[in-house]
Amino acid sequence: MAWFKRSKDNITTDKPKQDLPDGMWIKCDDCGEMMHKKQWDANSYTCIKCGFHFRIGSEEYFKLLFDEGSFREFDKKMKSVDPLKFTDTRPYDKRIEETMKKTGLSDAIRCGTGEINSFPAVLCVMDFSFIGGSMGSVLGEKIARAIDRSLKNRHPLIIVSSSGGARMMEGAISLMQLAKTSSRLAKLAEEKVPYISVITNPTTGGASASYAMLGDINMAEPNALIGFAGPRVIKQATGKDLPKGFQRSEFLLEHGFLDLIVDRKNLKDKLGQLLKLLAN
Amino acid sequence: MALDFEKPILELEQKIEEMRKMADSLDISDEINRLESKVNDLRRNIFDNLTPWQIVQLARHPNRPYTLDYIFQMTDNFVELHGDRNFRDDKAVVGGFANLGGQTVMIIGQQKGRDTKSNLYRNFGMMNPEGYRKALRLMKLAEKFDKPVITLLDTPGAYPGIEAEERGQAEAIARNLLEMSRLKVPIIIVIIGEGASGGALGIGIGDRILMLKYCWYSVISPESCSSILWRSWDFKETAAEALKLTATDLLKLGIIDRIIDEPAGGAHRNHQEAANILKQALVEEIETLNKVKRDKLLDNRIRKFEKMGFWKE
Numbered sequence: 191m192a193w194f195k196r197s198k199d200n201i202t203t204d205k206p207k208q209d210l211p212d213g214m215w216i217k218c219d220d221c222g223e224m225m226h227k228k229q230w231d232a233n234s235y236t237c238i239k240c241g242f243h244f245r246i247g248s249e250e251y252f253k254l255l256f257d258e259g260s261f262r263e264f265d266k267k268m269k270s271v272d273p274l275k276f277t278d279t280r281p282y283d284k285r286i287e288e289t290m291k292k293t294g295l296s297d298a299i300r301c302g303t304g305e306i307n308s309f310p311a312v313l314c315v316m317d318f319s320f321i322g323g324s325m326g327s328v329l330g331e332k333i334a335r336a337i338d339r340s341l342k343n344r345h346p347l348i349i350v351s352s353s354g355g356a357r358m359m360e361g362a363i364s365l366m367q368l369a370k371t372s373s374r375l376a377k378l379a380e381e382k383v384p385y386i387s388v389i390t391n392p393t394t395g396g397a398s399a400s401y402a403m404l405g406d407i408n409m410a411e412p413n414a415l416i417g418f419a420g421p422r423v424i425k426q427a428t429g430k431d432l433p434k435g436f437q438r439s440e441f442l443l444e445h446g447f448l449d450l451i452v453d454r455k456n457l458k459d460k461l462g463q464l465l466k467l468l469a470n
Numbered sequence: 471m472a473l474d475f476e477k478p479i480l481e482l483e484q485k486i487e488e489m490r491k492m493a494d495s496l497d498i499s500d501e502i503n504r505l506e507s508k509v510n511d512l513r514r515n516i517f518d519n520l521t522p523w524q525i526v527q528l529a530r531h532p533n534r535p536y537t538l539d540y541i542f543q544m545t546d547n548f549v550e551l552h553g554d555r556n557f558r559d560d561k562a563v564v565g566g567f568a569n570l571g572g573q574t575v576m577i578i579g580q581q582k583g584r585d586t587k588s589n590l591y592r593n594f595g596m597m598n599p600e601g602y603r604k605a606l607r608l609m610k611l612a613e614k615f616d617k618p619v620i621t622l623l624d625t626p627g628a629y630p631g632i633e634a635e636e637r638g639q640a641e642a643i644a645r646n647l648l649e650m651s652r653l654k655v656p657i658i659i660v661i662i663g664e665g666a667s668g669g670a671l672g673i674g675i676g677d678r679i680l681m682l683k684y685c686w687y688s689v690i691s692p693e694s695c696s697s698i699l700w701r702s703w704d705f706k707e708t709a710a711e712a713l714k715l716t717a718t719d720l721l722k723l724g725i726i727d728r729i730i731d732e733p734a735g736g737a738h739r740n741h742q743e744a745a746n747i748l749k750q751a752l753v754e755e756i757e758t759l760n761k762v763k764r765d766k767l768l769d770n771r772i773r774k775f776e777k778m779g780f781w782k783e
Contacts, residue, residue, distance in 0.1 A: 278699035327779030366778040373651030398640035418639035419630035
């Protein structure tokens with residue numbers, strides 16, 4: 191009777207999406223357009239046909255946003271430890287080690303200073319490829335130190351978020367990173383140093399419930415998923431179908447939680463424009 | 471309702487009760503004393519060796535005192551204040567001015583219901599954005615009149631609803647985290663039941679974090695953690711263990727400052743006693759915090775959260 195059943199698991203649906211495609215030719219996840227890597231690079235990692243924003247990482251954002259040669263990374267060597275000795279299907283410390291090897295990153299965020307159209311800024315960029323951009327102690331401490339740098343030099347802070355939420359393997363300690371980053375932002379606000387939050391696809395859970403939503407200016411890339419609870423959780427909890435465009439950038443702009451949506455191609459200039467306005 | 475591990479205790483207590491009724495006609499006081507000491511040993515034995523999952527169950531016990539029970543038992547002159555002045559009154563959170571041991575305080579907490587009807591009314595203690603904004607409004611009111619704030623945490627999480635997202639659940643919680651870190655009055659947080667993630671933390675930034683003995687506080691519930699990391703609902707006990715979500719663990723990790731004792735067998739066995747213990751602790755804490763200069767208080771508050779985390783370089 192089972193003639194129609196798949197006997198082998200030769201198709202897996204939950205394979206993580208590749209952050210950066212290999213090879214020289216790239217296919218758009220959305221419209222299927224084929225493009226050469228150089229075209230894609232030149233188009234700020236968006237589709238040359240439909241404008242789809244590919245998921246990119248910190249390296250690409252630093253390249254995209256900072257003036258050439260101005261980027262200086264700090265706290266490069268900070269790494270996670272395993273305070274709870276947490277083990278699910280794998281021990282947490284092994285998971286960290288493997289992810290570091292696979293991604294070449296040390297955690298889900300990188301921070302540095304540089305110039306955007308000649309205006310100095312502190313820039314933090316999250317990497318979704320590092321355990322789903324989850325926020326643990328390292329992320330909290332790196333953001334806290336980035337804020338301190340902003341405070342010290344009175345250089346505006348920019349955080350580019352992409353995160354699935356807090357890092358469960360650090361339990362309540364990861365939850366406290368929401369508190370840690372938000373309370374440090376309160377200090378920045380008291381000192382009237384600007385903070386611009388750039389939200390990219392996807393940003394849900396802990397990141398959105400703390401620094402990502404606390405910008406003096408909140409901006410997002412088009413069609414990014416942004417919310418507190420993930421769509422699956424909401425569907426399960428309410429039993430309702432989710433409205434079209436629910437929790438996308440345009441939806442948040444419409445409901446008053448974003449100041450603007452900026453195409454990745456214009457991101458640097460828009461940031462530069464704001465930095466200039468705030469500086470003069 | 472009784473939890474599985476409570477049953478032997480309750481059975482023995484019932485037996486003692488029955489014997490007491492017979493004690494008028496029969497001389498069985500020795501027997502009763504013997505059983506009483508037996509039940510005390512049994513209770514101690516069970517409650518000294520609770521697993522994290524059992525503690526999660528106690529935190530959710532349907533007879534457990536909720537925010538309003540504590541408010542009514544600990545304070546007098548409570549005046550409940552409603553609404554966020556913007557959208558509506560969220561019934562999952564209650565708050566108002568009250569007199570606690572001679573001092574006016576602003577007391578705010580998540581409120582669960584006891585039966586289906588009241589649970590629907592209270593949305594099972596799951597706040598919407600207007601709830602976080604209501605709580606913040608009340609805290610600002612306390613700041614204006616220089617009164618300490620007490621918040622009681624007891625929620626299975628912030629409400630994951632369509633409208634909650636439309637009205638900015640994430641922003642509402644984030645705003646509270648920032649504003650509570652710079653509120654210019656003492657804030658004391660007490661976890662009285664379930665402290666589920668951002669939903670709890672949204673009213674959980676303060677100078678002192680207290681936690682009742684049989685509560686849990688973490689980034690996710692053990693059930694959801696099991697479903698995400700183990701891809702099955704069957705590992706909730708293991709997840710409860712791994713998350714280090716009990717008061718003892720969190721004190722060791724520096725997440726909370728103080729464990730508040732509960733009556734023998736848990737707060738649900740004696741609401742009045744549970745409230746008395748908490749009240750005494752709160753009065754002490756307020757007295758201590760009132761002595762700290764306000765800018766020092768704020769510096770200490772930010773430093774407190776700054777220290778939370780573990781990393782290497």
